[in-house]
């Protein structure tokens with residue numbers, strides 16, 4: 001082998017070794033078990049090494065405990081600014097199926113792209129921005145031992161005088177913050193923080209997505225459990241200007257999900273099918289003008305709850321992928337139509353959509 005590598009020359013030898021390392025990395029990673037954060041971190045680096053033409057990694061924030069918040073961007077290199085799809089997993093620490101799904105999603109998108117077909121066509125117009133673990137501190141804490149397995153919040157200290165830790169990051173976004181379905185008790189699971197964006201994790205998402213909000217067409221945030229697809233808003237006094245369209249797309253996604261393993265997913269606003277809430281990232285995204293914003297609550301319906309057995313990971317991911325891709329395909333074809341229309345007409349369509357959102361935001 002050594003003499004053969006010498007014959008091929010150093011560059012060819014390096015390529016051979018890289019390919020071998022990549023193949024080993026892919027083969028040895030088990031998508032059907034839950035992984036602690038350090039393994040997910042290594043997996044992200046491996047994905048980057050295996051797919052240098054399609055994948056890049058970006059640190060866009062740091063947690064309270066100074067851990068990096070990284071996203072994986074999947075996209076064809078292109079000179080033009082493309083539209084974008086956002087997905088984050090693991091904003092709530094104990095919902096381990098969510099980070100497992102983001103990893104599956106990244107693997108699957110890359111595999112489909114390599115096979116050609118529809119994914120190649122979509123990726124000419126769209127990039128995916130996927131954060132496998134957003135609440136890194138909380139996720140690490142949930143892996144400590146059995147007593148911390150059901151930890152939900154971040155790990156920042158409470159306000160002065162409070163002995164409890166952690167803020168519910170999905171109550172900390174600047175979207176009717178503090179109004180409903182949130183607690184001011186710092187020991188509660190739904191403590192919303194001292195103010196909107198008091199937490200660095202929520203601030204990081206807001207900053208990153210907010211500075212390019214006209215590029216993000218779709219915002220998907222992945223949770224468990226309950227088998228639900230939630231559309232904006234969590235505050236029952238507000239209705240999204242495109243509520244009907246969101247429901248149609250969400251119901252289409254649920255239909256696709258049911259076809260995979262027969263599981264039913266309900267679709268609706270949080271007050272209609274779960275409970276009212278405020279300060280969620282989903283609501284913030286829609287209020288910011290991102291037209292398609294959904295929360296996925298993955299398996300199950302409460303039999304195992306947050307402790308979904310590992311033998312359900314694959315099935316849960318397969319059905320969720322099918323639902324997510326239904327939404328992505330819809331967004332992609334709408335974008336294509338907008339691009340195909342005369343530029344002025346397309347611009348006025350989006351301007352009208354955004355204007356409606358701004359009106360809604362100002363009414364709060």
Ligand SMILES: [Zn+2]
Pocket residue numbers: 092095223224
């Ligand atoms: Zn959650």
